[in-house]
Amino acid sequence: MTNKKLQSPVLVLNKHWAAFRVVSAARALCMLVKGAAEAIDVEEGGGFFNHDFNSWAELSEYKSQFDAEAHQWIQLVRGVLAVPQVVRLLKFDKVRPAKVKFTRRNIYARDGHVCQYCGQRFPTEELNLDHVVPRSRGGRSTWENVVCSCIACNTKKGACTPVEAGMQLVRPPVKPKVLPEIMNLQHDSWKHFVDAAYWNVELEQT
Numbered sequence: 159m160t161n162k163k164l165q166s167p168v169l170v171l172n173k174h175w176a177a178f179r180v181v182s183a184a185r186a187l188c189m190l191v192k193g194a195a196e197a198i199d200v201e202e203g204g205g206f207f208n209h210d211f212n213s214w215a216e217l218s219e220y221k222s223q224f225d226a227e228a229h230q231w232i233q234l235v236r237g238v239l240a241v242p243q244v245v246r247l248l249k250f251d252k253v254r255p256a257k258v259k260f261t262r263r264n265i266y267a268r269d270g271h272v273c274q275y276c277g278q279r280f281p282t283e284e285l286n287l288d289h290v291v292p293r294s295r296g297g298r299s300t301w302e303n304v305v306c307s308c309i310a311c312n313t314k315k316g317a318c319t320p321v322e323a324g325m326q327l328v329r330p331p332v333k334p335k336v337l338p339e340i341m342n343l344q345h346d347s348w349k350h351f352v353d354a355a356y357w358n359v360e361l362e363q364t
């Protein structure tokens with residue numbers, strides 16, 4: 159298995175079927191093998207079925223012949239195993255809910271890689287973090303004062319407030335209510351569970 163496959167994102171549901179964090183494929187498979195989690199097969203129409211390791215291995219054999227593009231694959235001694243896109247915890251305490259960390263990646267995710275001044279979407283390398291109220295004016299590094307900005311807008315704004323620069327925010331920045339990594343929807347199959355996550359993710363109080 160290549161390192162990239164080991165790192166691919168897997169959505170973890172809690173016992174109540176609510177999405178509450180994302181782990182690497184390596185970790186998800188480990189939980190599946192140990193029986194701490196079951197694999198969830200999401201059909202295109204939206205139906206889903208739960209599988210323990212053995213039945214997932216059987217389903218993998220079938221999928222490898224008829225639905226190979228839908229998954230990444232791990233070569234086993236005998237046959238292949240699909241990397242599940244979603245797993246559900248069977249024992250609650252194995253994975254703690256993730257905290258919404260105040261990181262560059264999460265700010266980009268919250269803002270959807272959209273510059274909060276001109277409203278255009280940019281690749282990561284063309285984005286900056288901008289302090290709405292500049293640090294030099296006492297602006298703090300918080301969810302409510304840091305946004306995604308393209309380099310052109312960032313340069314234009316300089317050390318001004320938006321009002322001074324004659325610029326307007328696309329929307330006021332707030333602390334995300336749902337883990338940005340879940341909202342990123344790396345697979346279509348995640349959609350079914352994310353609405354539930356909105357109401358169930360326990361947020362870190364700061």
Ligand SMILES: [Zn+2]
Nearest residue numbers: 273276308311
């Ligand atoms: Zn911009």
